[in-house]
Amino acid sequence: MIKPETKKEVNRIFSKYLDDHSLRKTRERFAMLDEVYSLNDHFDADSLFLQMKNKKHTISRATIYNTIDLLLNCDLITKHQFGKNLAKYEKSFEYKQHDHLICEDCSHIFEFCDPRLQQIQSMMGELLKFKVTHHSLNLYGKCTMLAGTGNCQYRK
Ligand SMILES: [Zn+2]
Ligand SMILES: [Zn+2]
Incomplete structure (x- = not known):
């Protein structure tokens, strides 16, 4: 489970990053940040997409990929290449x-x-x-x- 303080802090970091880069603070982007921080495992873009779809989020694959790049840029997630072509990610703040x-x-x-x-x-x-x-x-x-x-x- 994500601690409320952690959730607040990662939201703050992401929000500041979006502001600093004049990017839109959309609900989808923050829903994705929440989802990523609720996971305790490594994930890939497509499985995250399906998982969010299953939870009835309206989010496109393009938004998933684009937001992953943003989260990487502000160090909220880390990218791994585990031998296969598929990139895997995991949350990194306080981890x-x-x-x-x-x-x-x-x-x-x-x-x-x-x-x-x-x-x-x-x-x-x-x-x-x-x-x-x-x-x-x-x-x-x-x-x-x-x-x-x-x-x-x-x-x-
Ligand atoms: Zn790991
Ligand atoms: Zn095995």
């Missing part, structure tokens, strides 16, 4: 830094957080006089098989 494990069979995405990666990041930055802004680490493989079935734990 802890993490990396991903992706199952190549069932496409399930696991998250992990290891402070050693932050240490490597700052150490390499210092060593090579490089201003590191962020990193991306994706580990690919197979998630644990269900005993005896040969199927992934998460295969639907």
Whole structure:
């Protein structure tokens, strides 16, 4: 569940961004921000579109794509490319830094957080006089098989 303070703050950031860029503050754009912040998983543009349609929002695919770009620009979501062509996104405000494990069979995405990666990041930055802004680490493989079935734990 999204905290009311978080919801207020992400709304404020997005609203300011739209103002600063003379973009329209439409109801659809804010409905989409709400939807994105209610999700606890990684999503792609089309699944978000279908999900919003199912909730009876009147929103076009074009608005979804266009708003995703705006949310990326104001750092409210992060974009991932998990091996396939399809781009995945997730909310990023107040969301802890993490990396991903992706199952190549069932496409399930696991998250992990290891402070050693932050240490490597700052150490390499210092060593090579490089201003590191962020990193991306994706580990690919197979998630644990269900005993005896040969199927992934998460295969639907
Ligand atoms: Zn799997
Ligand atoms: Zn993630």
